[in-house]
Amino acid sequence: MPPRETWLVLGGGSSIGRAFARQAAAAGQGVLLAGREAAELERSAADLRLRHGVPASAMLFDALDLAGHAAFVRAAAALAEGRLHVLLAFGTMPSQAACEARPELARAMVETNLTGAAAVLTALAPLLRGQGGGTVVALGSVAGERGRPRNHLYGATKAALHTFLQGYAARHARHRVRVLTLLAGPVDTALTWPLPRLPFMASPQGFAAAAWRRAQRGSGQAHLPGIWAPVMAVIRALPNRIFNRLDL
Numbered sequence: 001m002p003p004r005e006t007w008l009v010l011g012g013g014s015s016i017g018r019a020f021a022r023q024a025a026a027a028g029q030g031v032l033l034a035g036r037e038a039a040e041l042e043r044s045a046a047d048l049r050l051r052h053g054v055p056a057s058a059m060l061f062d063a064l065d066l067a068g069h070a071a072f073v074r075a076a077a078a079l080a081e082g083r084l085h086v087l088l089a090f091g092t093m094p095s096q097a098a099c100e101a102r103p104e105l106a107r108a109m110v111e112t113n114l115t116g117a118a119a120v121l122t123a124l125a126p127l128l129r130g131q132g133g134g135t136v137v138a139l140g141s142v143a144g145e146r147g148r149p150r151n152h153l154y155g156a157t158k159a160a161l162h163t164f165l166q167g168y169a170a171r172h173a174r175h176r177v178r179v180l181t182l183l184a185g186p187v188d189t190a191l192t193w194p195l196p197r198l199p200f201m202a203s204p205q206g207f208a209a210a211a212w213r214r215a216q217r218g219s220g221q222a223h224l225p226g227i228w229a230p231v232m233a234v235i236r237a238l239p240n241r242i243f244n245r246l247d248l
C-alpha cells in the first residue's frame with residue numbers, strides 16, 4: 001500500500017469536486033474539502049470517513065477572500081497527511097445575457113474563475129515545492145478554446161486560466177509540481193442545469209472517475225470526455241464565415 005497522501009479539493013461542494021473526492025477516498029487517500037458551505041462540506045467529509053476509513057475534513061475557503069489565502073494554505077498544510085495534491089474545482093458561470101445586463105456579475109466571475117484561482121494556486125506553490133512536488137488538477141473548459149456567442153465571457157475566464165496554468169506548470173516543473181488542465185466538456189451539474197440539453201453530456205461520477213485515472217499519469221492538457229478532442233479540433237478549424245453563422 002503506497003503511503004497516504006491528501007487531496008485538497010478547492011470547490012469541495014461542487015458536483016465534480018465531490019465526485020473526485022470520492023475517487024480519492026476510495027483509493028485510500030485523505031481528503032480536504034474546501035468551500036463556503038461549512039455544514040454541507042462537513043456532512044460530505046463525514047460520509048467519506050465512514051465509507052472509506054480515510055481522514056477527511058472540511059475547510060472554509062472563499063476564492064474571493066484573497067487576503068485569507070495564506071492562512072488557508074497554512075491550515076491545509078497542518079491538516080494534510082503525507083504529500084498534498086490539489087483539485088481546482090470551483091467556478092461560476094452566469095449566462096452571457098446576465099453578464100451583459102449586470103457587469104458586476106461578469107466581474108465576480110472573472111475574479112472567481114481567474115483571479116481567485118491564480119491567487120490560491122500561487123499561495124499553494126511554496127508548499128507543493130517544499131514537499132518535493134505534487135499534482136495540481138484544474139477544471140478548465142472547452143469553452144476556453146474558441147469564443148462562442150453564447151458564453152464567451154465565461155470562455156474568456158477559462159482561456160485565461162489555461163494560459164495561467166501553462167506558465168505555472170513551466171515555472172514549477174523542476175520542483176516536480178505536475179499540472180493537469182482538464183479541458184472539460186459539459187457535465188451534468190448545477191452549472192449546466194439552466195442550459196438546454198448539451199451534446200456528449202457527462203455525469204459528474206463518470207467525469208470524476210476519468211479525471212482520477214488521468215491524474216495518476218499525464219500532465220499538460222487533456223480533453224474530458226475524450227470525444228471533445230476531435231470535436232474541438234473541428235470547431236477550432238472552422239472558418240469564421242461558417243462559425244459565425246452557427247450561433248453556438
Ligand SMILES: NC(=O)c1ccc[n+]([C@@H]2O[C@H](COP(=O)([O-])OP(=O)(O)OC[C@H]3O[C@@H](n4cnc5c(N)ncnc54)[C@H](OP(=O)(O)O)[C@@H]3O)[C@@H](O)[C@H]2O)c1
Pocket residue numbers: 010011012013014015016017035036037061062063064088089090091092093112116139140141142184185186187188189190191192
Ligand atoms: N459542469 C460543466 O459542464 C463544466 C464544464 C467545464 C468546466 N467546469 C468547471 O468545473 C468546476 C466545477 O463546477 P461544477 O460543474 O461541479 O459546478 P457546481 O456544482 O455548480 O460547482 C461550482 C462550485 O464553485 C464554488 N464556488 C463559486 N464561487 C466560489 C468562491 N468564491 N469560493 C469558493 N468556491 C466557490 C461553488 O461553491 P458554493 O457551493 O459555495 O456556491 C460550487 O461548489 C468549475 O470550475 C466549472 O467551471 C464545469
